[in-house]
Amino acid sequence: MKASIVLYTSDLRLHDHPPLRAATREAEEVVPLFVRDPGIEKAGFTAPNRAAFLADCLAGLDAGLRERGGRLVVRAGDPVRIVRELVGSTGAERVHVAAGLSAYARGRADRLRTALEGTGAELVEHEAVVTALQPGELVPGGKDHFAVFTPYHRQWSAQPLREPLAAPRALTVPSGVRSDAVPRRADVEGVSPGLAEGGEAAGRALLAAWRRDGVSRYEEMHDDLAGDGTSRLSPYLHFGALSAAECVHRVRAAGGAGADAFVRQLCWRDFHHQVLAARPAAAHKDYRPRGDHWRTGRSAEREAAAWREGRTGYPVVDAAMRQLAHEGWMHNRGRLLAASFLTKTLYLDWRLGAAHFLDLLADGDLANNQMNWQWVAGTGTDTRPGRVLNPLTQARKYDPEGDYVRRWVPELRGIEGRAVHEPWKRPAGEREGYPRPLVDLAEGRDRFRRAREKG
Numbered sequence: 001m002k003a004s005i006v007l008y009t010s011d012l013r014l015h016d017h018p019p020l021r022a023a024t025r026e027a028e029e030v031v032p033l034f035v036r037d038p039g040i041e042k043a044g045f046t047a048p049n050r051a052a053f054l055a056d057c058l059a060g061l062d063a064g065l066r067e068r069g070g071r072l073v074v075r076a077g078d079p080v081r082i083v084r085e086l087v088g089s090t091g092a093e094r095v096h097v098a099a100g101l102s103a104y105a106r107g108r109a110d111r112l113r114t115a116l117e118g119t120g121a122e123l124v125e126h127e128a129v130v131t132a133l134q135p136g137e138l139v140p141g142g143k144d145h146f147a148v149f150t151p152y153h154r155q156w157s158a159q160p161l162r163e164p165l166a167a168p169r170a171l172t173v174p175s176g177v178r179s180d181a182v183p184r185r186a187d188v189e190g191v192s193p194g195l196a197e198g199g200e201a202a203g204r205a206l207l208a209a210w211r212r213d214g215v216s217r218y219e220e221m222h223d224d225l226a227g228d229g230t231s232r233l234s235p236y237l238h239f240g241a242l243s244a245a246e247c248v249h250r251v252r253a254a255g256g257a258g259a260d261a262f263v264r265q266l267c268w269r270d271f272h273h274q275v276l277a278a279r280p281a282a283a284h285k286d287y288r289p290r291g292d293h294w295r296t297g298r299s300a301e302r303e304a305a306a307w308r309e310g311r312t313g314y315p316v317v318d319a320a321m322r323q324l325a326h327e328g329w330m331h332n333r334g335r336l337l338a339a340s341f342l343t344k345t346l347y348l349d350w351r352l353g354a355a356h357f358l359d360l361l362a363d364g365d366l367a368n369n370q371m372n373w374q375w376v377a378g379t380g381t382d383t384r385p386g387r388v389l390n391p392l393t394q395a396r397k398y399d400p401e402g403d404y405v406r407r408w409v410p411e412l413r414g415i416e417g418r419a420v421h422e423p424w425k426r427p428a429g430e431r432e433g434y435p436r437p438l439v440d441l442a443e444g445r446d447r448f449r450r451a452r453e454k455g
């Protein structure tokens with residue numbers, strides 16, 4: 001076959017990439033294509049941190065392809081029109097794409113299939129590569145998805161995974177195919193100063209280091225806020241710079257309790273994807289409505305603003321929110337605490353919090369963000385929807401020396417040890433400029449419980 005096109009979407013890598021593998025095997029020339037789609041950009045998915053991370057991923061993909069004799073072709077516009085045009089100019093007979101999980105991606109594939117009719121080229125839609133297992137691959141009897149994690153995890157763990165594919169050694173891009181400049185991180189404004197470097201090479205290096213030095217301690221370290229003992233692989237997985245299936249394979253091969261605990265988290269990722277794929281409305285609507293009447297009005301808005309700024313007066317919540325602003329990433333325990341505080345202590349709508357997270361998270365995606373928010377708010381798949389995380393008890397447990405708080409809340413650096421979690425008990429001089437608590441924890445908790453009883 002003379003030429004094939006590979007349409008990249010959220011799978012920005014060379015390794016373990018079934019569409020690229022198929023194209024390089026069958027065709028003499030391959031067009032690796034990424035289209036900057038205004039449809040996606042308009043929907044708000046290109047917040048600055050993700051736009052910057054995406055730019056790194058595209059630059060990395062281009063560099064990796066160049067090492068192999070090729071290059072990345074970047075265009076802006078409607079992907080269907082651009083693919084059709086490239087089929088015409090290159091004589092490509094096949095267009096390879098990995099199945100997407102969203103309604104938008106499914107619609108794009110349908111439009112592509114129709115647009116290619118009569119051109120002599122066909123669309124080859126490969127299995128989805130965002131998750132380790134496909135959403136819908138495992139279903140409980142008579143249902144379209146798993147609503148509870150534990151039985152899903154049991155089946156998921158017993159299911160064989162496909163073997164990861166190697167990256168192609170070489171490829172040739174047809175001459176004369178025009179490309180826009182590959183976007184650069186430096187051109188994106190409003191990026192968090194501590195945002196990690198994106199791209200497949202950075203992701204693979206992180207995974208290798210994680211297997212070598214991190215994963216064996218994951219079980220005891222994963223909740224230690226100051227210890228920062230999680231993998232930080234989430235944004236690479238989000239952009240597909242790393243394959244979830246390959247991560248599972250490689251980490252399972254390392255073996256041990258840490259590996260099991262880590263792989264279980266990757267299963268959570270698949271779990272949320274299969275929930276959202278079956279119930280797309282859960283991105284915005286309660287998965288399990290609890291009759292909530294979330295607080296609104298002036299004081300609610302003021303409290304939401306304080307939460308966003310990391311000025312709630314609860315140091316561990318504020319530290320987490322400031323980490324998010326600085327790094328475009330937040331520790332999972334921080335996410336749990338910040339989300340519980342907003343929804344259950346302040347009794348504010350989870351959608352407010354989810355939107356703020358999506359504005360900043362480099363790994364922000366609808367399935368994991370919205371379904372985790374719903375889990376914490378008790379409107380999702382948590383089997384204990386009424387649980388309220390007490391930020392003080394949690395801080396003493398997961399930041400026992402107070403180091404995480406002092407790292408992110410400079411106003412409190414003068415307070416030693418765990419006393420930093422209760423700055424209101426200290427003289428004003430030791431907490432200069434740091435606010436008093438927005439709300440009394442017991443009052444907040446009781447307000448939430450009363451509201452849920454009424455609902």
Ligand SMILES: Cc1cc2nc3c(=O)[nH]c(=O)nc-3n(C[C@H](O)[C@H](O)[C@H](O)COP(=O)(O)OP(=O)(O)OC[C@H]3O[C@@H](n4cnc5c(N)ncnc54)[C@H](O)[C@@H]3O)c2cc1C
Nearest residue numbers: 230231232233234265266269332335363364365368369372
């Ligand atoms: C309110 C809230 C919002 C969240 N929003 C997102 C989001 O937008 N995108 C996102 O990828 N994760 C989200 N998470 C899940 C989790 O916090 C992050 O995946 C994790 O903190 C990323 O850090 P890590 O890569 O070091 O994780 P590790 O602890 O090293 O875990 C390994 C991988 O497992 C996956 N994972 C871990 N925990 C979860 C989980 N609870 N749900 C789904 N996948 C998980 C991630 O892909 C992660 O990279 C959210 C959690 C909460 C409570």
